[in-house]
Amino acid sequence: MITRSVQIMHKLIMCLVLFTIGLSSCKKTFDILPKDNLDHQQMYQNVYDADAAVTAIYGKLLTLADKIVILNELQGDMLDVTPNSDSYLRQINLHQATTDNPYINPRPFYELIVDCNDVLYNFNQMLANKRISQADYDIRYSTVGGIRSWLYLELGILYGNVPYVTSPMANIDEVNNPNNYPWLSFDQLLDSLIQFTESLPYKDLMPSDISLNTSVNGYSTSKFFIPIRCLLGDLYLWKGEYTQAATEYHIVMNYADVLYPAMNSEQWYETYKVAWTANINGANWVNIFSQPYGERYSNYEIIWDLPFDQNFAPTNPFIRLFDNIAGQYLLKPSALSIQNWDNQTRTDHTPGDYRGLNASWKWSAGVPIVNKFTAYFNPLQPFATNGKWILYRAAMLHLRYAEAANRDHHQKLAYAMLNVGIGTEYDPAYDTTGVGGGQSRDVTNIQQSFGPPYDFDARFGNYPFYRGAWHRNVGIRGRVSLPPDYIDSTKYYDMSSPEIDKPIIDETGLTLTLENDIVDEDALELAFEGNRWPDLLRIALRREKEQPGSGVAFLQSHIAAKFQAAGDAADAAAVSARLADPKNWYLPFKWQ
Structure with a gap:
């Protein structure tokens, strides 16, 4: 049975040929069916079939x-169209998508959601x-x-109001x-999710x-x-429940305690902690993306990723999107994104950001291309x-934790995560x-924060000896040798106080300023990865709810800046006018 399981998993993981997991009436929802298709009653017999x-x-x-990268990045400010882009990509870039635009068709999301529903039913x-045992069921069902919840969150971000389908169906078109x-509504959807x-x-x-946790073909x-x-x-x-958000993030940030229970290894000190290992710091930051799938040091950073293999379908779509030699060069780094990285100055006073040129992007035959997804692709070997596809990594986790902490009255901790470390x-x-x-x-009473979910021990001392779990944490900017985003303390703190931690006198102003810094750092750190439009939208919705018009202004300024940096004042004005109505922050939901 184990041999049979491995054979099945090999076919499904490496060939990515879809196993017939639905009722026979749902088979039309799959792109490809294996020739040795089994009746679904035969399929769900044991844990290996569940796997x-x-x-x-x-x-x-x-x-x-x-699809996810296009919709979540091209609507933002870090990605732009090229002369090769078709009219539909240009529509998305300008926030003018028409209902016949194939990129905005929600059907592919729902095809997978329907498959999830069928699997959950059969589990x-x-x-x-x-x-199946209760323990095996719990993990696989979850x-x-x-x-399914992640897909619905994507749908809510993109479309706002969406149909919420949680049961098997006979025909995918029933969704519409x-x-x-x-x-x-998006808010109702968040409650349900x-x-x-x-x-x-x-x-x-x-x-x-x-x-389920195995190794297949390396x-x-x-x-x-x-x-x-x-x-x-x-x-x-997204819901604005910041303490609960920080609680969930905090568990994953400290998950090395579970992975490495001895709690004294390099892996324990480094995993998911944005720490000081030289292998992914400074000029080596690009190794997060350029190293092969599963490489040790990049795995200190990567929480969730999926591989593309040249021998199996689906093919790597990012080469077609971003490479200008072996691909079609449909999308490129925006002029604003390049400008943002170039405007940084490192702590040694040299210009630039290690996350910019030759990391997130590079020059290729005289044009800028996105490098994150193609960092180890060689156009001279077009079949390799x-x-x-990195979907979640430690830097994103820390930035979102900082966003929650800042809104939950823990600005000092948010500042530490963003900048120099705890x-x-x-x-x-x-x-x-x-x-x-x-x-x-003696560091016994310093270098630590208190009170869950905001407690971290970063003590680093010899007399007495301390090596706190977080003593290697260096912060998002510190990891790439950038100075802190300094905040004008005189605006927000009572500087006349003798205390080291000065009392805050303008918490609203401090929170918004720090939130702006976090948003800016999101761009520098996470550009092109499929998060930019969601990050901007989340902040805009939050601010619009707090003060009508402020969310509109926030979104307008960020998106218009992309076109202004490219010298296109007309499109900047047109996009700003469209984004003035929050209804236009979402794509039209049109079933195709």
């Missing part, structure tokens, strides 16, 4: 990679008929349920019948001792599966198209002199 169904879901998720049947399923995702029986990262599946607590954190962040920011010597106090003093 095959799970893997098929993740295989089909890969087919959405280009329930397996459990009821004792064909990872498929997590994917408003009489069949409730249409939820939080309720369902919280109800999942297993929320932690995939355990290492189960059959690809470890340990990072294949959605980090449900990160998803929950995101849902709460292996790659990886140990440095919580060092009184650094606060007063700008230089840390070293390891030869």
Whole structure:
């Protein structure tokens, strides 16, 4: 049975040929059916069949990679069209998508959602008929349920109001019948997603001792599966429940405690902590993207990613999108994104950002191209198209945690995460002199924060000896040798106070200023990865709710800046006019 399971998983993971996981009447929802198609009653017999169904879901998720990146980045300010872009891409770039635009068709999302619904239904049947243990059911049901919630979050971000379908259906086109399923506003959708995702029986990262966690053709599946607590954190962040968001993020940030229970190894100090290992710091930051799938040091950073393999479908779509020699060069870094990186100055006073030129982007035959997705692609070897799609990584986790902490009255901690790290920011010597106090003093009562979910131990001292779990944390900007985004303390703090931590006198102003800094850092750190428009939209919705007009102004200024940096004042004005109405922040939901 184990041999049979491996054979099935090999077909599904590496070929990404979709296993027939639905009722026979749902078969039209799949792109490809294997020749040795089994009746679905034969398929859900044991845990290995359940593994095959799970893997098929993740295989089909890969087919959405280009769509998600296009819609989530081209609507933002970091990605732009090229002379090769078709009219439909240009529409998205200008926030003028028409209903016949093939890129905005929601059907592919719902095809996978319907598959998830069918798998979840059949897992329930397996459990009821004792064909799977409760423990095996919990993990597999949860990872498929997590994917469904993640897909719905994407739909809510893109379309606003969407039909919420949670049961199997005979025909995918039933989704488009408003009489069949409730249409939820984005806010209602968030409530439903939080309720369902919280109800999942297993929320932690995939355990290492189960059959789903294996290695096939050199690809470890340990990072294949959605980090449900990160998803929950995101849902709460969108909802404005900041303490709960930080709670979920905090668990994953400290997940090395589970992965490395001895708690004294490099892996424990580094994993998901944005720490000081030279292998992915400074000029080596690009290794997060340029190293092969599963490489050790990039895995300190990567929480969730999926591989593309040159020998199996689907092919790596990012080469077609971004490469100008072997691909079609349909999208490029915006002039604004390049300008943002070039405007940085490192702590050694040299110009530029290690995350910019030859990292996130590079020159190729005289034009700028996105490098993150093609960092180890060689146009002289056009058939060597292996790659990886990073969906969640530590920097994104820390930035979102900082966003939540800032809104939850923990601005100092948010500033530490964004800039120099916890140990440095919580060092009184650094606060007063700008230089840390070293390891030869007693650090028992410093270099730490308190009160969950905002508690971190970053103590680093020799007398007495401390090596806190977070003593290697260097902050998002510190990791790439950039100075802090300094805040004018005289505006927001009572500088006459003798206390080292000055009382805040304008918390609203401080929060907004720090939030702006976080948004700017999101762009520098996460550009092109499929998060920019969601990040901008989340802040805009939040501010518009707090003060009507402020969210509009925020979104207008960021998106217009893309066109202004490219010298296109007319498009900047047109886009600003369109974004003045929050209804235009969403794509038209048109079934195709």
